[in-house]
Amino acid sequence: MEKSPKSFIAAILLCFFLGSIGIHRFYVGKIGTGILQIITFGGLGVWALIDFIMIVIGKFTDSEGRRITA
Structure with a gap:
């Protein structure tokens, strides 16, 4: 898989x-879900926590499906 x-x-x-x-979703180009996170305050923190874990373990992708890894 290609790296972002x-x-x-x-x-x-x-x-x-x-x-x-x-804001991290806007950064990676996921504008629609970024707006949803603003409206829901990151799913009351749960969605933001899941995203944080996904970024740390290297499973979070940008808008084109490329993994954001170290």
């Missing part, structure tokens, strides 16, 4: 600090 050009560290930091409003 997006920064792994930037994605982790954005998710950790601003995950409840979905």
